[in-house]
Amino acid sequence: xxxxxxxxxxxxxxxxxxxxxxxxxxxxxxxxQRIYIVPSRFGYLFGxxxxxxxxxxxxxxxSMGFAxxxxxxxxxxxxxxxxxxxxxxxxVRSGRHAPVFxxxxxxFQLVLDNPAATHRYAVAVSFAEAADDATLLDVPAxxxxxxxxxxxAPARGLxxxxxxxxxxxxxxxxxxxxxxxxxxxQCVVYPRPADNRQQPPPAPGGDSGKPDRIxxxxxxIGLRSYQRGDASRLIHWKTLPRTGQLMVKQFADPIQHxxxxxxxxxxxxxxxxxxxQLCRWVLDAHRAGKSYGLVLxxxxxxxASSEQHRHSCLEALALFNLPKQTA
Amino acid sequence: MTEPLANxxxxxxxxxxxxxxxxxxxxxxxxxxxxxxxxxxxxxxxAIFHWRMPSVWVRGTLAIAxxxxxxxxxxxxxxxxxxAGLLVVMVxxxxxxxxxxxxxxLVLMLSYFILITHFLASQEIVTAVYVFGSVILVTALLLxxxxxxxxxxARITLRHASVLVAQAVPLMLLMFVLFPRIxxxxxxxxxxxxxxxxxxxxxxxxxxxxxxxxxxxVALRVTFLDERPKPxxxxxxxxxxxxxxxxxxxxxxxxxxxxxxxxxxxxMAIRQEIMLEPHKHNWLxxxxxPVEGPPGSTHDNAHQLISDKPVLERKLYQVTSYTDYRYxxxxxxxxxxxxxxxxxxxxxxxxxxxxxxxxxxxxxxDIVNAALRMFNSxxxxxxxxxxxxxxxSGMDDFxxxxxxxxxxxxxxxxxxxxxxAGIPARVVTGYQGGEYNEAGNYFIVRQSDAHAWSEVWxxxxxxxxxDPTAAVAPERIESGLAAALSEGEASTVPGSSNIYxxxxxxxxxxxxxxxxxxxxxxxxxELQQRFLERFGIRDWYQMTLVLTISVVGFLAILGGILLWQxxxxxxxxxxxxEWGRFCSILARHKLPRLPHEGPRDFAxxxxxxxxxxxxxxxxISGLYVKLRYSDTDFDIENxxxxxxxxxxxxx
Numbered sequence: 001x002x003x004x005x006x007x008x009x010x011x012x013x014x015x016x017x018x019x020x021x022x023x024x025x026x027x028x029x030x031x032x033q034r035i036y037i038v039p040s041r042f043g044y045l046f047g048x049x050x051x052x053x054x055x056x057x058x059x060x061x062x063s064m065g066f067a068x069x070x071x072x073x074x075x076x077x078x079x080x081x082x083x084x085x086x087x088x089x090x091x092v093r094s095g096r097h098a099p100v101f102x103x104x105x106x107x108f109q110l111v112l113d114n115p116a117a118t119h120r121y122a123v124a125v126s127f128a129e130a131a132d133d134a135t136l137l138d139v140p141a142x143x144x145x146x147x148x149x150x151x152x153a154p155a156r157g158l159x160x161x162x163x164x165x166x167x168x169x170x171x172x173x174x175x176x177x178x179x180x181x182x183x184x185x186q187c188v189v190y191p192r193p194a195d196n197r198q199q200p201p202p203a204p205g206g207d208s209g210k211p212d213r214i215x216x217x218x219x220x221i222g223l224r225s226y227q228r229g230d231a232s233r234l235i236h237w238k239t240l241p242r243t244g245q246l247m248v249k250q251f252a253d254p255i256q257h258x259x260x261x262x263x264x265x266x267x268x269x270x271x272x273x274x275x276x277q278l279c280r281w282v283l284d285a286h287r288a289g290k291s292y293g294l295v296l297x298x299x300x301x302x303x304a305s306s307e308q309h310r311h312s313c314l315e316a317l318a319l320f321n322l323p324k325q326t327a
Numbered sequence: 328m329t330e331p332l333a334n335x336x337x338x339x340x341x342x343x344x345x346x347x348x349x350x351x352x353x354x355x356x357x358x359x360x361x362x363x364x365x366x367x368x369x370x371x372x373x374a375i376f377h378w379r380m381p382s383v384w385v386r387g388t389l390a391i392a393x394x395x396x397x398x399x400x401x402x403x404x405x406x407x408x409x410x411a412g413l414l415v416v417m418v419x420x421x422x423x424x425x426x427x428x429x430x431x432x433l434v435l436m437l438s439y440f441i442l443i444t445h446f447l448a449s450q451e452i453v454t455a456v457y458v459f460g461s462v463i464l465v466t467a468l469l470l471x472x473x474x475x476x477x478x479x480x481a482r483i484t485l486r487h488a489s490v491l492v493a494q495a496v497p498l499m500l501l502m503f504v505l506f507p508r509i510x511x512x513x514x515x516x517x518x519x520x521x522x523x524x525x526x527x528x529x530x531x532x533x534x535x536x537x538x539x540x541x542x543x544x545v546a547l548r549v550t551f552l553d554e555r556p557k558p559x560x561x562x563x564x565x566x567x568x569x570x571x572x573x574x575x576x577x578x579x580x581x582x583x584x585x586x587x588x589x590x591x592x593x594x595m596a597i598r599q600e601i602m603l604e605p606h607k608h609n610w611l612x613x614x615x616x617p618v619e620g621p622p623g624s625t626h627d628n629a630h631q632l633i634s635d636k637p638v639l640e641r642k643l644y645q646v647t648s649y650t651d652y653r654y655x656x657x658x659x660x661x662x663x664x665x666x667x668x669x670x671x672x673x674x675x676x677x678x679x680x681x682x683x684x685x686x687x688x689x690x691x692x693d694i695v696n697a698a699l700r701m702f703n704s705x706x707x708x709x710x711x712x713x714x715x716x717x718x719x720s721g722m723d724d725f726x727x728x729x730x731x732x733x734x735x736x737x738x739x740x741x742x743x744x745x746x747x748a749g750i751p752a753r754v755v756t757g758y759q760g761g762e763y764n765e766a767g768n769y770f771i772v773r774q775s776d777a778h779a780w781s782e783v784w785x786x787x788x789x790x791x792x793x794d795p796t797a798a799v800a801p802e803r804i805e806s807g808l809a810a811a812l813s814e815g816e817a818s819t820v821p822g823s824s825n826i827y828x829x830x831x832x833x834x835x836x837x838x839x840x841x842x843x844x845x846x847x848x849x850x851x852x853e854l855q856q857r858f859l860e861r862f863g864i865r866d867w868y869q870m871t872l873v874l875t876i877s878v879v880g881f882l883a884i885l886g887g888i889l890l891w892q893x894x895x896x897x898x899x900x901x902x903x904x905e906w907g908r909f910c911s912i913l914a915r916h917k918l919p920r921l922p923h924e925g926p927r928d929f930a931x932x933x934x935x936x937x938x939x940x941x942x943x944x945x946x947i948s949g950l951y952v953k954l955r956y957s958d959t960d961f962d963i964e965n966x967x968x969x970x971x972x973x974x975x976x977x978x
Contacts, residue, residue: 032890044430049436053443059406061640063848067503071462072439074498077882078491085889095921111922115895122474142896142903145529168515170488172466173432173473220959289914312622 021163023182027093030166035178036089037080043174046076077173086120087177088169090139092214095146097161099188099311099318101279106187108161110144114139122170127151127162134167153189155196156275156318161185177317191313193277193283223247258303259285259292274319282317286310296320332428332479334374336471340431341367342419343464343514347438350445351415356400356409359416361740362393363530366419370685376753381423390420411444413740428475431468436466446585450848452840454930460531497881505859505874507867508852510946526606526774527565527756532575533716533725536756537733540808544776545604546758547612548841550769552598552645558760559804560650562792563772565757566608568630570741573670574721578753590618592632594651602845603642609634612757612772614648615792621645621811628662628780629753630654643849654789658751666751666784673720674743685716695793698744702737702798709800709811732802737795738779751784755792760807767838775808901966902954905973916978926952940978 003011017036039047050072057065095109114120119140125147126134137145153159167178180193226246236247261281266274278294285292286305293303294313299320300314345367352360373380381389393416393918401409418437425434442458442465449495467488471479526546527534527862547563590622599614611617611632613622620632621644632646658666669678681694688694708731717724722740725732732740738754745752759778761770780794797804850858856865864870910920910929918936920929934941950969954962 009688042436046436049440055513056443058509059448061511061851062446062450063850064450064458065443066506066508067455067847068443068446068458068462069501070506071492071495071499073502075462075466075491077498078494078885081882084492084886085893087897088890088893093919113922116893117896118892121479122476138475138476139529140475143496146922170473171470173469188955197346222667310444320383 563758
């Protein structure tokens, strides 16, 4: 792809900046030496306008014209310093990064702390080089602001946040000041849940007999479509005229049977497909409020039914057999 | 920047735009002023009632129609006024497609540009205050749209804009003084359509001077560097006229080079510094009789100072004059012929009267005296509103019928009488009198001081100034126009305020204006060179060097101050400070407070994580909440307890 000199220059500058960039756990304070500043497009336009004003003032020997021209020139120069100051000494640290499923957008939370007594206006954080849609925030004096960075999570595992930019054009939009920061932020990406709900639930890993979904008797938990072999007393006749479909009532037992979700119950499938399926089962089991355990090669999580357990299981799936590339 | 425009931002923008544009309503064609106003109001209503914006076709058609109409109104597009008009209409049309915040920035930039065009029309103090005030408004709006996530309050943006502008002012001053100025126009179309200014003209007809009688516009300001002349000597020489065409006076044929005029000054030299208001002609006004003019000026045949260029800007110059002199004791035949020119028709009775004097009076000077005696003793009146005179023999009509006239009538009639009697004579126009300004120690000469008199050439004396008006109304010469007129007329003459305080204020205001004109508006290449030489800065190279160093120096200081403002600072509130200390201690132990956590939530989480610290954490957070958020009065004892607890908090 042919590159214009401008693009080439940009790339070289970026390479230079990135060479100096270190991945740090944070918090990072934005120092003077690391703030880059160039005129924005509006700034160049403003410069052109001031130059035309200067020519006009010269042509008409207009003293007040000169005065206004010089005032605007001074305003531009002063604004440059204010734009620079707007980022100076801001401190950036990493916040919570909620896990996501592969294919979703991972969200990194960033906290901007302002240790100074000056309010910072319209500061933005973004990954992309030209992020017009970056949300702008104010960081009050001695205060903090929360920013969210969103990036596509294509595959399960640990997603490391790339370097991001903190930038601003306040106060006059004439200059664009920015800095690059690379915080050591990682987000757990769960496998993409399989969507074939027809897959039979996993074979029991212990000796609890049949899966408890049909075996339950006490608590009505919902309807599902009729399958061959279902007892006729479980058929929900009332919905037949409305839907034209045979529905079967489902009951769950208040005394939970232990449900084992086992890697080995899915033989002959690829690793990722297996993980996806296990992920689906974990989600279904969790939603059904069941107690479930997870068995992976070299890992066994005992049955439980808490939010924490759900996360542990999904994380185990996410990190299963990952090459240790992020040491 | 792509956010839709908030209504309040839009309203402020429209108001600001109105302020920026309004002064142009003086020069814009009426239809354009109406159009622009309607569009401003309409754009506001669109936002209020959610009307639809017009389509591209409607906008385009209207815009083209407006530009054609502008062209028809101005006749051409390359003049200053047409340019400003185009700019204003352009901005108005930009409003019809302004929906995004980004569109505003362009409108605001054009607003800055419109502001500078005001200075083409006027550079008075009032205009400058208006324009620089508007700069703050435009800048405040620029701040507002640079913060598109939610409009900032007008108070904040105005304060910030004022701070920015105030910080830019020193840079402006440095650049104003030090930026190398170059003379003259760059592309040379500047002034051909200067606004019509009242003032002396290059011909004199009855009424041409009396119409100035009511104008309080300043013609010139004069500072005497030595002694000032007596009131009766304060004649300011302007253009002279040689040729009478039966009705009015004209300069006559000026093609031949002024012959070397011989002046024999007698008495003291009077040096003056004059600030002349622009009048579009070449002449330079100075005290009669100007002998040494500024560089680049010459004298014409009537010893009028002539500049090489028309005076289109205020001009500051020094002249040396003499009130006692002997001027051109020998008259060349050519000039004598011109000074005796009379049309061969009309004003028969005037000629007869002159001939009669020629017979009865022994010398030329006696004839002059006879004429003055006639004006003085017979019932001639001095008035701003003389009756109309007959077309063919106007001067006969004046001398023998109406006998009411202003100075041009008397000067004209007297000069004709002299010529008819064979005495070389010419009409001189200029100003007479002037008002002393104590505040600035200078004289203001206004258009209402415009005057006309005669010069006659007498054997042995050369040209002698004769003012026939002085014979009719001596008060005019001694005390000014208002004193010489009847009471009813006098009240219409400007500058005759009776209230002392107002008079004083006017004097100070005029002085301020004079300083403004002399030192700021006239600051061009010459003044810059003269001023900077005092500091040893002599050429462009040095100017640029000093300018660069001082601007960089100022910005370094400003940068330092801003750096200092952005430094890490512990909050001033001791309660907040103690709480911050406590939080940072916990943060060191892997328990940082999350930004969304209030003190209670944080304390709960911390006690769960470190049950061993629970009593201290609960105590400290409890004290903090009480000190910070409780309605009861601030308890100094609690603060002491908090300090103590934080100091002893060592997990």
